[in-house]
Amino acid sequence: MGPHDRRAPSAAATASAPEGPARWVAIAASTSLGAGFLPWAPGTWGSAFALLIFVLFSPMPVWLLVTSGLALCALGVWSADVSEAVFEQADDGRIVIDEVVGQLLALAPLRVVFGPERAGQEIFWLVTGFVAFRVLDIAKPGPVGWVERHTSGGFGVMADDVVAGVIAALALVLALFATGLVSTGNIG
Numbered sequence: 001m002g003p004h005d006r007r008a009p010s011a012a013a014t015a016s017a018p019e020g021p022a023r024w025v026a027i028a029a030s031t032s033l034g035a036g037f038l039p040w041a042p043g044t045w046g047s048a049f050a051l052l053i054f055v056l057f058s059p060m061p062v063w064l065l066v067t068s069g070l071a072l073c074a075l076g077v078w079s080a081d082v083s084e085a086v087f088e089q090a091d092d093g094r095i096v097i098d099e100v101v102g103q104l105l106a107l108a109p110l111r112v113v114f115g116p117e118r119a120g121q122e123i124f125w126l127v128t129g130f131v132a133f134r135v136l137d138i139a140k141p142g143p144v145g146w147v148e149r150h151t152s153g154g155f156g157v158m159a160d161d162v163v164a165g166v167i168a169a170l171a172l173v174l175a176l177f178a179t180g181l182v183s184t185g186n187i188g
């Protein structure tokens with residue numbers, strides 16, 4: 001069974017889903033506080049939620065952003081694993097924490113290029129990063145599709161979006177170079 005066959009997880013996986021508060025924390029996290037329950041393209045809602053997070057938190061120190069991003073990835077793997085069992089469906093559409101993480105990765109170059117004060121105010125570049133990530137997440141070209149086909153569970157839910165986010169970030173950097181906003185002389 002591939003990670004996106006849309007078949008129900010095994011009975012063992014369903015039986016291992018935690019009960020009580022852990023279950024609700026996992027669902028809240030995996031659906032990005034309910035964004036995954038919104039109708040029509042929940043992944044896009046998850047990405048929009050990430051855009052809001054980026055705008056609000058980009059002024060934070062880089063070390064805190066990186067630490068928070070790593071913690072969010074770990075939370076994503078765990079909560080997606082639990083939510084797959086609860087929803088009884090592999091990579092259920094309501095699970096959007098993967099889009100949040102991927103979108104934040106796609107936007108990360110803006111924090112580096114524009115600094116903490118301007119990163120969340122560059123509307124054109126925010127939209128460009130948003131669209132680049134969504135296109136890669138939906139189309140799943142090359143390595144994004146390969147990762148999706150060869151991973152499963154909570155890790156699999158997260159992995160293809162992480163790859164899409166990294167590729168979108170690289171595309172954003174190339175676009176910034178092409179427009180002259182970044183040059184090799186002002187890096188490092």
